């Protein structure tokens with residue numbers, strides 16, 4: 117049986133109380149009444165009471181000190197996030213620390229330098245994994261500059277690793293970060309917690325561990341509520357396509373709902389157990405509806421995917437759909453009028469369309485879109501709109517790559533290579549590059565083309581400066 121110090125302390129306190137009671141009341145049967153105690157009995161009783169009070173004070177101070185160490189220390193809450201989930205959990209973690217009286221600073225791992233890390237007494241890391249076990253883009257500078265150093269670290273830390281078990285490198289980056297921190301001498305406050313596909317139980321146990329460290333009133337960590345949106349429009353955009361049907365779906369939000377281009381709509385599916393699917397929003401709030409571009413997916417047994425099946429088939433027009441906006445800050449447009457190069461394929465045009473709409477509404481016209489699909493006759497999503505933006509001068513450059521139209525397959529990455537000179541010029545003028553669509557094939561091919569044309573160093577620098585951003589799946 118294991119006793120902790122508090123249990124031993126409590127036992128001693130009880131013994132002292134007993135001694136004090138014996139001192140006062142004596143040991144005679146029926147002695148529970150005031151008797152005239154001798155001097156010695158008074159002394160024993162007073163001594164026991166004094167010791168009792170001293171011990172109480174010591175225990176109270178010990179407990180308070182333990183709490184102070186946890187709560188007064190400055191906490192760093194570091195996030196490495198690709199699509200915003202880790203960032204959101206980092207903010208919630210900071211709120212839990214603050215509820216326990218601690219001060220917490222939330223920081224993107226991109227902005228975390230070695231001196232800041234070395235000076236931090238305690239840190240929480242919320243790290244997601246992307247690609248094939250890779251760190252989010254925003255973590256690459258940290259990986260290159262901070263993790264390459266072997267100076268020792270003295271901080272106490274914990275890691276929340278976000279991932280998805282369907283990938284072979286489950287939580288690969290969170291695990292790597294954890295291993296590195298330990299190698300450098302940092303002390304884990306508790307074992308790394310891994311979150312499979314936003315698993316609520318794992319997130320709850322992270323929350324409980326933080327609350328146990330700093331105390332404070334437990335907060336409700338629930339995500340924002342889903343609200344009722346109305347499905348007002350649904351049409352096929354790619355009739356006759358070689359690919360699976362692609363639907364334009366419009367959902368009218370509840371009053372006062374706002375979002376920024378780049379944000380995502382999380383849709384709650386009416387299934388048991390509950391599930392949700394995220395879709396890039398293809399419109400801006402001024403359009404009055406969130407437009408989604410949804411390709412019907414099929415499972416290996418041929419049945420329709422639950423998310424795309426619900427939105428493109430089951431949900432009827434004018435019916436209510438439970439949804440909420442999820443912020444996706446990595447894909448928000450630059451704040452200034454700098455040129456933008458938007459590269460995407462397939463349903464990736466959704467996020468790019470919202471960005472273009474936002475830019476055009478702000479009169480920022482230096483926009484270059486490179487879009488790839490299979491056949492111009494069937495798969496040129498939002499054709500009329502894009503062509504009219506081009507003729508109005510809001511879309512300075514439009515390059516299309518329809519892979520099945522020519523004798524040779526041609527993709528957006530090939531267009532980038534053909535347009536090497538323009539690409540270099542735009543980047544020299546400060547352009548930001550946004551890539552949206554499939555991770556396999558497109559995003560990796562585009563990356564290789566960028567490295568070929570601009571050089572590895574410049575591409576890395578663009579990524580570090582937030583001028584090369586990706587929202588890929």
Ligand SMILES: Cc1cc2nc3c(=O)[nH]c(=O)nc-3n(C[C@H](O)[C@H](O)[C@H](O)COP(=O)(O)O)c2cc1C
Pocket residue numbers: 196197198199200201202203244245246247248249250252278279280281283284285286287288313314555588589
């Ligand atoms: C393109 C892509 C690649 C991913 N690759 C991995 C992976 O290799 N291993 C893993 O455990 N999770 C992987 N995930 C799952 C993410 O880690 C998980 O969705 C996480 O919640 C995302 O957090 P974030 O929004 O902070 O980036 C991947 C997700 C996407 C969209």
